[in-house]
Amino acid sequence: MKLLVIGSGGREHAIAKKLKKSPKVHSVYCLPGNPGMKRDGIETAAIEQDDHKSLIEFAKNHKVAWTIIGPEVPLFNGLADAFEAEGLKVFGPSQAATQIEASKRFAKQLMTQQRIPTADYQTFTDYETAKAYLAEQGAPIVIKADGLAAGKGVVVAETAAEAQTALKEMMQDNKFGDSSASVVIEECLIGEEFSLMAFVNGDQIYPMPISQDHKRLLEQDKGPNTGGMGAYAPVRHIPEATVDAAIEKILVPAAKGMSAKGAPFKGILYAGIIATDEGPKTIEFNARFGDPETQVVLNRLESDLAEVITSVLEGKEPELKWKQEGIDLGVVVAAKGYPEAYEKEIPLDLTASESVELFFAGVTERNQQLVSNGGRIYLAAAAGETIEAAQSLIYDWLNQNDKQQLIYRKDIGDKAKQKNCK
Structure with a gap:
């Protein structure tokens, strides 16, 4: 086919x-x-x-x-x-089901209706009212553009001043256009984040192994939020019981809630989740595969993806078999300046490697040579028996292909090492 x-x-x-x-x-x-x-x-x-x-x-x-x-x-x-x-x-x-991602307000209302655990929140369309609420709440606090913002419309403000600046940029300076005309302000949850994706058709839900994305631009989770600077899977230091609870209390009621609203979900449902002391809580929903999580999670799939999706589309239970051993890890290479203004037309003379797989994003071709034309240019992925082995393969290759105009994080997967996760 x-x-x-x-x-x-x-x-x-x-x-x-x-x-x-x-x-x-x-x-x-x-x-x-x-x-x-x-x-x-x-x-x-x-x-x-x-x-x-x-x-x-x-x-x-x-x-x-x-x-x-x-x-x-x-x-x-x-x-x-x-x-x-x-x-x-x-x-x-x-389009109706995509509201679960396209509107933070819609997603929060769905979570409330379905009793899906998430952070306490308020939605605002008036800047002065939102500003007063921030002053009352203090920091840390989270400010989210209500609409789509390419993964960049979320600010985790560590200080009250940072929160007020983010609010002004969104609501008064129109940083994200119409997407931030309305904002959601919510409590800052403490815990370990992970990404949980599933193949979904109505009330049929088939989860994938969890992964961990690295949203911030710089090492040690510093700098602005991006579309994602790297990921790895699986995340073995997140207990299996936590993942099971996330499926039962987050994914299942979300899918059932969408069907109850007359907008049954078909496709990939993504839940960004944080493992808190009170159990898993929802940060966000996406209506599609995550990026860069997809590049590492699909590398763990041993089943035929075409057959899996065909089965789900036909309402049949798919055969899903996943790698049980080792780690798959990916590092995003971006243009300097990303996620703001960045250089383009950077020549990409990349050395081929049997151990490192490349997934291209912001690239075009000039005179039969690949050059950059986006912020996130490509992701380098590798599999290893341990986090250290996968990191070594990728970072050794990246060192050989380093360019002044390019940036990438050098700590993708370090959280797993800190947890003594092999």
Whole structure:
């Protein structure tokens, strides 16, 4: 069969590459994709993810069996609905179901209705009222843009001054446009964060191994929030009982709640969770695979991803088999200046390695050479028997391919080492 992936980032590269390994798959297209994907035999075409008509025509003309939508924006813009209206199979939530990510307020209301554990919160559309509330609450405190902000619309403010600055940037300076016209202010939860993703179709939920993302730009979780600077899986120092509780008290009621609202969820449901002393609590929901978590989690899947998604789409229980040993770890390489203004057109002369796998994101091609054109450029991934072994493979390779214009964190996975996790 022929399959289509919508998107152009490292997440979509990882999805397409995994699908291509299936003996049942003849071709995998990624639209618009990026030139780095072609190295893995993934076919791309210059059709943008907001061009619904052309995407639908492509899927029909190429007799695509089904499509998976990677990024949140086309989901929010109703691309899954558009495909289904044309009789095309698609693995991705409807525009209505995407509200679980597109609106923090919606997600918080769902959690309240379904008694899903989360932080106490208030929603504001008036700047002065929000400012007064912050002054009353003090710090630490969390300020979130209500709408989509590419993973950057969350500030964990350690001081009252930092909180007020973040609020002003969002509500008065329009840092995230309409996405921050409304904000959610919530208590700062203390504990260890982890990412839990699942294949979902209505009330059918099939969880994946948990992973741990590194959102902050700099080592030791310093600097601004980003779209993610690296990840590893599994996270063995999070107790199995905590993960089971998260599935039972967070994922299951969330999926059931969406069905009860008349917006059943179909696709990948992502829960950002924090393990507190009171048990797991929800930080956020996403309506798609996480990035960079996907690049490490899918590398642990031993089953055929194409068969798994086909089964879920057909309402059948998929065969899911995951690696039990070792660690998969990935480090994001970004352009200096990210997540603000950053340099582009950085030449990428990358040495091939049998041990390090590359998933490309912000790249284009100039004179048959890969150059950067985004903030997060690529992710380098490796598997090892231990965290140290995986780190050694990646960081040795990155040292050989280092450039002044590039940045990456040098402590991805260190939390697991601190917990004596092998």
